[in-house]
Structure formats: structure tokens, C-alpha cells
Amino acid sequence: MIICEEKECFGCAVCHDICPVGAIRMSDTTGFWRPLVDTDKCINCCQCKAACPSLMHNIRRDIPSRTHSTTCFAGWSNENKLHFDATSGGIASELAREVIRRKGIVAGVIFDGDRRIARHTVIENVEELNKIAKSKYVLSNKSDIYKSVKEGIRVGRVVLYIGTGCEINAMYHYLAIVKADLKNFYTIDLLCRGGASSKCLREHTDFVSRKKPISKVAFRGGRYDCMYTVYDQKNHLVYRSPQYEDSYFKLFMRHVLFQERCFQCPFVGTERNGDITLGDFWGLDKDVLPKNNMKGTNLIIVNSDKGRHMMNTVKNNITVFERTMDEAIMGNETLQMPTPKENEYDELWRWLRNGDFKTAVKSVYGISEWRDYIRFKFYTIRHITKENIMAILKNLRNQPRGGGKIQ
Numbered sequence: 001m002i003i004c005e006e007k008e009c010f011g012c013a014v015c016h017d018i019c020p021v022g023a024i025r026m027s028d029t030t031g032f033w034r035p036l037v038d039t040d041k042c043i044n045c046c047q048c049k050a051a052c053p054s055l056m057h058n059i060r061r062d063i064p065s066r067t068h069s070t071t072c073f074a075g076w077s078n079e080n081k082l083h084f085d086a087t088s089g090g091i092a093s094e095l096a097r098e099v100i101r102r103k104g105i106v107a108g109v110i111f112d113g114d115r116r117i118a119r120h121t122v123i124e125n126v127e128e129l130n131k132i133a134k135s136k137y138v139l140s141n142k143s144d145i146y147k148s149v150k151e152g153i154r155v156g157r158v159v160l161y162i163g164t165g166c167e168i169n170a171m172y173h174y175l176a177i178v179k180a181d182l183k184n185f186y187t188i189d190l191l192c193r194g195g196a197s198s199k200c201l202r203e204h205t206d207f208v209s210r211k212k213p214i215s216k217v218a219f220r221g222g223r224y225d226c227m228y229t230v231y232d233q234k235n236h237l238v239y240r241s242p243q244y245e246d247s248y249f250k251l252f253m254r255h256v257l258f259q260e261r262c263f264q265c266p267f268v269g270t271e272r273n274g275d276i277t278l279g280d281f282w283g284l285d286k287d288v289l290p291k292n293n294m295k296g297t298n299l300i301i302v303n304s305d306k307g308r309h310m311m312n313t314v315k316n317n318i319t320v321f322e323r324t325m326d327e328a329i330m331g332n333e334t335l336q337m338p339t340p341k342e343n344e345y346d347e348l349w350r351w352l353r354n355g356d357f358k359t360a361v362k363s364v365y366g367i368s369e370w371r372d373y374i375r376f377k378f379y380t381i382r383h384i385t386k387e388n389i390m391a392i393l394k395n396l397r398n399q400p401r402g403g404g405k406i407q
């Protein structure tokens with residue numbers, strides 16, 4: 001049974017969470033998270049079709065109490081660690097921490113090292129904030145997140161949901177169907193150029209990590225900014241490569257790993273659907289930045305009264321200054337139009353549908369994943385040698401004069 005056309009599907013998993021008999025499983029074997037219906041369990045109630053956002057006559061669901069923004073803000077967290085660990089300004093972590101401090105819960109995306117996938121999950125401790133910090137440049141698995149958010153609302157907690165435009169839309173859609181009370185429900189939508197294939201990320205991570213147990217994959221923020229970085233379970237570096245050298249990151253930046261739906265994304269433009277919109281403030285006039293701000297700046301758009309309230313709760317922990325929407329639009333294509341589909345997209349996906357990431361990138365781009373791996377090994381040898389020499393020099397410098405032992 002097909003719920004909606006493959007190229008219209010967002011991979012949102014609303015159908016999964018709404019099915020009354022658990023007949024739907026989300027699978028990414030063909031590249032993206034898609035529903036698979038178990039016909040033995042299915043009772044043909046059609047609730048999945050009725051709930052599917054992509055089959056709605058009017059796909060976009062607006063946020064309650066929308067206010068139209070004519071200005072926006074540039075900003076960042078004043079706390080060095082939060083800012084350093086984040087993709088851009090760390091405002092998402094500031095807002096999430098405030099909700100947790102008020103005994104609320106936050107639904108965000110973590111990297112699940114065992115399954116090598118990004119996954120939406122609920123956190124309720126400040127110690128877990130670093131798990132959701134940083135954009136994972138891949139579509140997340142959203143199975144069960146709708147039920148968790150509904151339950152949080154039911155028991156009276158404040159709930160913050162963070163996701164891309166289509167994810168926010170899907171959540172509002174689900175909560176309307178189950179008639180949840182939205183009084184204590186808040187959203188942050190992230191500017192998004194496209195959701196990439198989880199299958200490609202998993203296969204590439206398997207290859208460059210040589211299938212070692214890993215804890216996470218990161219792309220931006222922290223010590224290895226703008227690098228595809230894989231860590232083991234002790235948080236040691238397993239692999240890292242700059243964005244235009246690593247095969248996965250390079251193809252992500254060329255927009256060819258996105259699901260087809262993204263090329264007609266209904267959630268682009270300045271009419272946003274979260275209470276607050278966060279992105280990178282590309283195009284910000286550099287002269288307005290303090291000299292020492294090297295860690296990234298958020299674009300912040302406040303879209304509703306709830307958004308304004310959220311910003312007020314963190315105002316003493318962040319630095320913000322008002323900018324024009326024109327400046328934000330100029331620097332960020334997501335505020336203008338959907339990402340255009342690249343010429344080689346269909347050919348690459350013919351390979352990817354029938355085979356693995358390694359063979360597809362080799363066949364279409366002549367790129368070898370081995371090159372990524374070997375480049376990293378050379379880096380490690382150079383790095384280790386340099387670190388060893390530095391350690392020896394430091395040791396020598398710390399020796400007592402004459403090289404003798406201290407008695």
C-alpha cells in the first residue's frame with residue numbers, strides 16, 4: 001500500500017505515529033525515511049492517508065498567533081561553551097536550556113551512534129543539551145516523536161519542538177488531529193536548504209570509520225568546524241575531513257543528496273512556521289560584529305507572541321542586535337526560493353537506488369571514498385608527528401638545568 005507518492009513524501013513519519021495498529025515501519029533502505037506498510041497488520045482504516053501532510057489540499061499549517069516580522073536579529077549566546085559547541089550562535093541551546101530549567105522537555109535531534117542515524121528524541125536534562133547541539137546534515141528518523149510530544153503536552157509540561165520547516169508543519173498537523181492543547185507548546189524552525197539521505201550518511205560513516213563503534217558524527221561547530229567528523233565512544237577522533245574534500249559533505253553542499261521533495265519545498269520564504277526561526281546569518285555586514293566573534297552568528301526571526309516570550313526569557317544570556325529582513329534575505333537563499341535540482345541528480349540516484357554510496361559517487365563523480373580515508377590517515381601521521389615533537393620539546397624545556405634529576 002502506498003500512502004503518498006515517493007517524490008511527494010517528506011519522510012515525516014506522521015503516518016507511522018497515527019496508525020492505530022502499528023502497521024507502519026519507517027525504513028531508509030531506498031535512501032530516505034519512507035513508510036512501509038505491513039499488509040497483514042493493516043486494517044484499512046485510512047487514518048494514515050487522512051493524516052499525511054503531503055496529501056493535504058493546503059499543505060502549510062500556520063502557527064497560532066502569527067505576527068508578521070519586518071525585522072530580524074543577529075545574535076549569539078554569551079556563554080562560550082554553548083556558543084563554541086553549536087553550529088552558529090548557540091541560540092537554540094540557550095532557548096532549549098531555559099525550557100528545561102522551567103521543568104519542560106525539548107524534542108531535538110541527536111546522533112544515534114549504534115544505528116548511525118540522526119533521530120528526533122526528547123531530552124529533559126541540561127546535561128543532554130550537547131547531544132542535540134549542532135546540525136546533523138541529514139534527515140532525522142521521526143518515528144514516535146509525535147507520540148512523545150503529545151504525551152508531554154498531556155501531562156502538562158512545557159514542550160519545545162525543534163526542526164526544519166516540514167518537520168514543524170508535520171508536528172502541528174499531528175497535534176491538530178489528536179486535538180492537543182497548544183497552550184504550552186513552542187516551536188523553533190531551522191532554515192533548511194534540504195534534507196539529505198540517511199542511507200548515504202550511514203554507509204559513508206561505516207566506510208570512513210572502518211565500522212568501529214562510534215558515538216557521533218558532526219559537521220559544524222566545536223574544534224573541527226565545517227568538517228565531517230566522526231568520534232568513537234570515548235569521544236576520540238576517528239575521522240575528519242574538510243567540507244569540500246569529504247565525499248558526503250561535498251555532495252551535501254552540491255545539494256544532490258536531498259530528497260526530491262526539497263526541490264519544491266513549501267517552507268521557504270519569509271513566512272515562517274515556527275514561533276522562532278533560526279539560521280546562520282550569512283550576508284551579515286561584518287563591520288557590525290565584534291572582532292572576537294569567530295564562532296558564528298544566528299539569524300533570528302520572531303514570528304509569534306510565543307516567540308517573543310521565549311526570546312525574553314533568555315535576553316540576559318545572549319547578545320542580539322536588530323537587522324533588516326532585506327539583509328537576511330540577501331544572504332540566505334532559503335528565504336527566497338527552494339533549492340534548484342542539479343543536472344546530475346537523477347543519474348546519481350539511479351545508481352544510489354540500485355547500489356551503494358561508494359559505487360555511486362565513483363561512477364558519477366569519479367570520487368573514491370578511499371581517497372577520503374587515506375587523506376585522513378596522512379593527516380593523522382602528520383598531526384601525531386607534530387604533536388610528538390612538540391611534547392619532546394616541552395619536556396626538554398621543563399628539564400632542570402643540566403638535565404640532571406631533581407634530588
Ligand SMILES: Cc1cc2nc3c(=O)[nH]c(=O)nc-3n(C[C@H](O)[C@H](O)[C@H](O)COP(=O)(O)OP(=O)(O)OC[C@H]3O[C@@H](n4cnc5c(N)ncnc54)[C@H](O)[C@@H]3O)c2cc1C
Nearest residue numbers: 086087088089090091092108109134135136192193279280
Ligand atoms: C538539515 C539542516 C539544514 C540546514 N540548512 C541551513 C541553511 O541552508 N541555511 C541556514 O542559515 N541554516 C541552515 N540550517 C540551520 C543551521 O545549521 C543551525 O542549525 C541554526 O542556525 C541554529 O544554530 P544554533 O547554533 O542556534 O544551534 P545548533 O547547534 O545548530 O542546534 C540547533 C538544533 O538543530 C537541531 N537539529 C540538529 N540536526 C537536525 C536535523 N538533522 N534535523 C532537524 N533538526 C536538527 C537540534 O535539535 C538542535 O537543537 C540547517 C539545519 C539543518 C538541520
Ligand code: SF4
Nearest residue numbers: 019042043045046048
Ligand atoms: S490504513 Fe490504517 S491500519 Fe492500515 S497502515 Fe494506514 S493507518 Fe495503519
Ligand code: SF4
Nearest residue numbers: 009010012013015052
Ligand atoms: S505522512 Fe509523512 S512519511 Fe507518511 S507518507 Fe505522508 S509525507 Fe510520507
Ligand code: SF4
Nearest residue numbers: 166192194195262265
Ligand atoms: S528543504 Fe523543505 S522539505 Fe526539504 S527537509 Fe528542508 S524543510 Fe523539509
